[in-house]
Amino acid sequence: MKAIFTLILTVLMAFPSGAETIRLRAGQSIKEAVNNASDGDTLLLSSGLYQENEIIIRKPLTILGESFPIIDGRDKGNIFLVAGENIHFKGIKIINTGKSNMDDSAGIKFFDSKNCSVDNVQLENTFFGLHFSNSSNMTITNNHLVSTAEKEYQTGNGIHLWKCKDSHIEKNYVKGHRDGIYLEFVTNTVSQGNFIEENNRYGLHFMFSHDNSYIKNTFKKNGAGVAVMYTKNVLMKENIFEENEGPSSYGILLKDISDSEVVGNIFRKNTIGIYMEGSSRTIFKNNSFNNNGWALKLMASCDQNTFEANNFFANTFDISTNGSLVLNKLQENYWDKYEGYDLDKDKIGDIPYRPISLFSVIVEKIPSAVILWRSFMVTLLDRMEKVIPSITPENMIDNSPKMKPYDFGTTNP
Amino acid sequence: MFKLLKYSLYDIVKSRFAILYTIFMILVAVSIYQVSEDMSKVSLSLLNIMLMIVPLIAAVFATTHFFNNLEFTELMLAQPVKRRDVFLSQVLAVVIMLSAAIVIGFGIPMILWGADSTVLTLLGIGIALSVVFAGLAFLASVLTRDKAKAIGISLSFWIYFSLIYDGFVLYLIYSFADYPLEKTTLGLVFFNPVDLGRIIMLMQLDISALMGYTGAFFQNFFGSAKGILLSSAMMLLWMLWPLGVAMRVFRKKDF
Structure with a gap:
């Protein structure tokens, strides 16, 4: 029985080997070619301009471009609509989708698909770049997405996944969209080595997306930094969050994130490095906080x-x-403002460090007091509070501050 | 005028205080540069010196200088020279000496270890504050006959501007926390030269924190051309008015 089954499978597998490569010249209809192609064929697009939109693909196909042929949607609707398995895009350039929130116009839009990939595709002036819904096993790599919208409502998200799983988002570059990467109800997905900058809203935005990892991504100068919400079991490792500056901008905003790990990241020159609200049981280890306005804003609703x-x-x-109320633990961090001593030479300061200064409490209550920062009087108040703490939370304390900074092997200290 | 200035300057240099002050500045700058490796930390440490020590020394030195030279001044007033010239020569001598001490004291380490725009701004602020407090000290001196009293007044100017005024502003902000106070605090800052200098520095040092909700308002103001113009104009006014008033009093003063 098993042998017969294997035989049938082999025959089936052998069958599509008759797949052809169909070559298209510039200006030829891709839609027609897709309709005429049989399963597993490859459409090879010669370089040049193809003016088309709403190209619907429902069978396994590979769309391959020769030195980036341009597919111009002429500002109308979606360009590719995909629902199927084993559909691959490689080496093409997609420009000018429609600009509509009604149908979420996108460069390539996947529905209910499986095992598809988008590799080395350039998208310019698209509303949504790559839009995936209810799909699994997607590979999204080496794509270059640039939008030039000035306002948030004029553009959609760069890489948008809704209700997807087991996908891979790697080495993409996203600029000028609303959210760089947007994930909602996405599980078991890895985002790695992406460079996300100057998007109008968030660099990375996810909600209800459990068990995902984000590794070695860079989020730079996004409108409001990175915001992630209502998710558990997230791994964030060795990412760089930098230069997210502005009145409502965060390196990363964590809202209701639990059982996660934030390890080895660099937070540099953000107005607020990490803003945390309602988050629990998360471990922050080996991160560097440099030159931020506030390294951490840890709301009292966070615990453990x-x-x-x-x-x-x-x-x-x-x-x-x-x-x-402080229900969190601080230990063995290096604080450059620590002024204690180490008599027993175990490289851990003998007196605890209190990272909250009196003045930061005041500024938290009355933001306009920030104008007095670094004045003699404020320094004096902070000193007094250090000697006899009365207003600052007593439990926000690092009992084992390090005397020397850790060397995480990053270029910038 | 120039002759008078020359003698006054000669006198100051001879008094040894000038040399001590310069050496002190060099020592401070060198030690700060030695301790911190990062430019922003250097400017942070220097900021405290510039905002606290420099005004204090300017105030005390200008007052003592005025009274130590009182006999010389009286002698000059008996000569056929303008009172204005006598006064200006004294003031200029003090200002030149104080500025020179800062420029030499911090300049040499800077040439050795490098500087950036922040540190240079800081130098400018130090010089401006020296002028302001020298002016206030001269004002205190011409208003009194007693050296001790004049020093007392100069010191209270210093305490007022570097401590009490900020306390007052903080109290105000605290009491009226429910109201939008951005413009008020901005206005209040202009009435204190030390705060003005400090905030010009904040704009360069704590840019990230100032991008926060309220800070952005200050940042917008002080970052704009209008803000820069207005704050420099205000600083200039602070440098000029005490001296102006002091000169007026000096011209009519009966020695």
Whole structure:
């Protein structure tokens, strides 16, 4: 029985080997070619201009471009609509989709698909770039997405996944969209080595997306940084969050994130490095916080989080909070503002460090007081508070501050 | 005028205080550069010196200088020279000496270890604050006959501007926390030269924190051409008015 089954399978497997490569010249209809192609064929697009939109693909096909043929949607609707398995895009350039929130116009839009890939595709001036819904095993690699919209409502998300799983988003570049990468109800997905900058809203935005990892991505100068919500079991490793500056901008905003790990990331020159609300049981380890306005804003609604072995350098304020309740743990971090001593030479300061200064409490309550920062009086108040703490939360304390910074092997300290 | 200035300057240099002050500045700058490796940390440490020590020394030195030279001044007033020239020569001598001490004191380490625009701004602020506090000290001196009293007044100017005024502003902000206070605090800053200098520096040092909700308002103001113009104009006004008033009093003063 098993042998027969294997035989049938082999025959079936052998069958599509008759797949052809169909070559298209510039200006020829892709739609027609798709309709005439049989399963498993490859459409090879010669370089040039193809003016087409709403190309619907429902069978296994490979769309391959020769030195980036341009597919111009002429500002109308979607360009590719895909629903199927084993459909691959490679080496093409897609420009000018429609600009509509009604149908979420996209460069390539996948529905209910499986085992598809988009590799080395350039998208310019698309509303949504790559849009996936209810799909699995997607591979999204080496794509270059640039939108030039000035306002948030004029553009959609770069890489948008809704209700997808087991996918791979790697080495993409996204600029100028609303959200760089947007994930909702996405599970078991890895985002790695992406460079996301100057998007109008968030660099990375995910909600209800459990068990995902984000590794070695860079999020730079996005409108409001990175915001992630209502998710558990997330791994964020060795990402760089930098230069997210503005009144409502965060390196990363964590809202209701639990059981996650934030390890080895660099937060540089953000107004707020990490803003946390309602998050629990998350471990922050080996991160560097450099030159941020506030390295951490840890709201009192967070509990059982651990901050261990992080470096804090040259931040205006290390930590601020909004209440007196502290249910989180700080240990063995390096604080450049620590002024203690180490008599027993175990490289851990003998007196605890309190990362919240009196003035940061005041600024949290009355933001306009920030104008007095670094004045003699404020320095004096902070000193007094350090000697006799009365207003700052008593439990926000690192009992084992490191004397020397950790070397995480990153280029910038 | 120039002759008078020359003698006053000669006198100051001879008093040894000028040399001590310069050496002190060099020592401070060298030690700061030695301790911190990062430019922004250097400017942070220097900021405290510039905002606290420099005004204090300017105030005390200008007052003592005025009274130590009182006999020389009286002698000059007996000569056929303008009172204005006598006064200006004294003021200029003090200002030149204080500025020179800062420029030499910080300049040499900067040439050795490098500087950036932040540190240079800081130098400018240090010089401006020296002028402001020298002016206030001269004002205190011409208003009194007693050296001790004049030093007392100069010191209270210093304490007021570097400590009490900020306390007052903080109290105000605290009491009226429910109201939008951005414009008020911005206005209040203009009435204190030390705050003005400090905020010009904040704009360069703590840019990230100032991009926060309220900070953005200050950032927008001080970052714009209008803001820069207005704050420099205000600083200039602070440098000029105490001296102007002091000169007026000096011209009519009965020694």
